[in-house]
Structures are given as structure tokens and as C-alpha cells.
Amino acid sequence: MKFIGIIPARYASTRFPAKPLARLGGKPVIQRVYEQVKGVLDDAYVATDDERIEEAVRAFGGKVVMTSVNHKSGTDRCYEAYCKVGHGFDVVVNIQGDEPFIQRSQLEAVKACFDDGNTQIATLVKPFSPADGYDALENVNSPKVVVNRQMQALYFSRSIIPFQRNRDRKEWLAGHVYYKHIGLYAYRADVLKEITSLPQSPLELAESLEQLRWLENGYSVKVGVSEVETIGIDTPEDLARAEEFLRQHQELR
Numbered sequence: 386m387k388f389i390g391i392i393p394a395r396y397a398s399t400r401f402p403a404k405p406l407a408r409l410g411g412k413p414v415i416q417r418v419y420e421q422v423k424g425v426l427d428d429a430y431v432a433t434d435d436e437r438i439e440e441a442v443r444a445f446g447g448k449v450v451m452t453s454v455n456h457k458s459g460t461d462r463c464y465e466a467y468c469k470v471g472h473g474f475d476v477v478v479n480i481q482g483d484e485p486f487i488q489r490s491q492l493e494a495v496k497a498c499f500d501d502g503n504t505q506i507a508t509l510v511k512p513f514s515p516a517d518g519y520d521a522l523e524n525v526n527s528p529k530v531v532v533n534r535q536m537q538a539l540y541f542s543r544s545i546i547p548f549q550r551n552r553d554r555k556e557w558l559a560g561h562v563y564y565k566h567i568g569l570y571a572y573r574a575d576v577l578k579e580i581t582s583l584p585q586s587p588l589e590l591a592e593s594l595e596q597l598r599w600l601e602n603g604y605s606v607k608v609g610v611s612e613v614e615t616i617g618i619d620t621p622e623d624l625a626r627a628e629e630f631l632r633q634h635q636e637l638r
Contacts, residue, residue, distance in 0.1 A: 388496055388571070389474040390426040391466045392418055393452075393459035394482035396435035400620050405438050405482050407624055410631045412445075414618060417485035419447045425492045426478060432466035458595055460570070464581045467574065475499075477577050479570040483618040485627060487569070494609035495571045504607040506580075506599060507571045508538070510564035511611050519555055528566040528594060530608060538606040541566060541594050567611060570596075580604065 394405040394415050401407070405415035415431060415438065422429045431442045434454040442449035450469050456462040463479045471477060476499055480487060491509055498507035510530050513522055521527065525543040533539055540546065545557070552560050572580070580599055588597040599606060616627045 386475040386499055387473060388426045388476045388478055389467065389471045390422045390429035390478045390480050390492075391463040391471075392422065392429065392431045392480045392482050393462040393466075394431050394433045394435075394438050396433070396438055401618070401624075403437075404618060405433070406441055407618070407621075409485055409618075409624065409627055413441050414485050414624075415442065415482055416445045416447065418480060418482055418487065419445075421485065421487045421489075422478075422480055422492065423447075425489050426496075427474065428470075429480075430466055430470055431482070432462050434462075460572075460577070460595060461581050463572075464577050467577065471574070475574060477572050477574055479572070481568050481617065484569075484615055485618065486615045486630070488611075488613045488615070491567070491569060491611045491613055491615075494611050495569055498571065498607040498609050499573075501607060503605070505573055505576045505604050506596075507607045507609060508596070509567040509569050509609050509611050511567055511614065513558055513563040513565055515558045517558065519558065522558060522563060528592075530564045530566045532564065532608050536608045536610075538596070538600065538608050540600065541592070541596050543592055543594070564608070564610075567615070568617075576604065 398404045406413050431449045432452045433439055434452055439449050450466045452462050452465045467477050495507050495509055498504050528541050528543055530541050531539045531546050549557050583598055583602055586598040586601040588601050616630055618624050
């Protein structure tokens, strides 16, 4: 199978405008993401709606495709980019443009989900550990995933699921393996075309989680497991933490 990586990158982020062009260790954030992906997948493109990002990607030698300013999600932007550059690829991998430390092992894990010929969509999770603490589990900005025995997603939620009725909340992490969602997606090309035509669903609107639209419409989501902790950049404060992480891990520079 052939895999193409698409990295959606918008300029107008509400919490951190111009985030893809912010400098991290002397390089734009979007360059660090691109360099982590290039070579692991068969091809990779940045998909943007802004000429400043396009110019920056071309300046470091990356591949870039311009897309509409009207997309409501990274999935929609991925599909337009795939239509423009992705002919001949079986699977489209959607890599968030604010994940400069995404690892080869994570990309390989999501690729491996397609060893199962029935996989339509794939994503990743990381188990919470007791050391993370209850506050991390309760964080609504860290969606949780419940899976079945075939490692297919049953549900995604900002709430803590499952609820352990007969155990104190502070002991929940010791009594059950909870999975934190990692926002890396891969779709068979024909499935990507189908899901981008779906209207928003009630569960999606309730939780503000796009992947619930797919489950609600009967698509299956295969789940791969990663033990790697990454640092996503949503705010300037996150960038400062990423800079410190990079300083402590000189091999990543």
C-alpha cells in the first residue's frame, strides 16, 4: 500500500495566529513537522490556505499545495489536497501541523492498522498511567477513547469513560486502562471522500469531536497504541514548553 501524508496548516489560529511559522529551535514549527514525516511515508505535502506558509515551506524545500480558505476542518483540507496531488495513493495520513515531535513509531503504528484489510479509518491512542494523575484524566481538552477487543473505537469523549461506579475516582487509573486520543488520522482514499460529504452529527456537535460523525454514520475506526508522549503546540505557552523540551533533547535539533 502507498501512504501520502498531508499536513494541514492554517495561518489564522484563534489561540496562536501564525503558529506554523513560529520558530522552534531556529526552524518554523511546520518545517519540524514536515521533517518528522518525510521519509516515513511514501510522500508528504503541507496543505495551507496562506501564501506566507506556502512561501516558507518552499524555502526549506518542502512540498506544499494551496487549498481553500473556507474549510471547516483539517479533514476537509486533506481531501482537497489529496484530490490535487494524491493520485495513486491508497491511504491519506492526516498529520497535525502543530506536532513537531511526532515520531516514526507513531506513523508506523497508524500504517500498521491497514494490515487489516477491513480498516477504513485509523487513529492512535496512548494509555494514561497512574502517574499522570486524576487531573490529567479529567482534562476535557484530552479526549478519551473506549475500544473493543478488536481495537476499534467504540466512542470518543471529553468526559471520563467508563465511569467506575464502585471505586473512588482517585483510584480510577489504577483500576482500568484509559486511553488518551492522539490526533493522528489515516483514511483509505475512498473513505476520505465519503466522510467529507457527511453533515455534522448530533454527537459531534455535543462533544465538538469530528470523529464522532464517522462513528455515528457507521464507519469503523481502528486504533493503534503508542507509548510516545508528544508536545502539541496550541498556544505561545506550549511553544515555550516545546523549546525547553528541545533544549533537553539535543538529538532532536
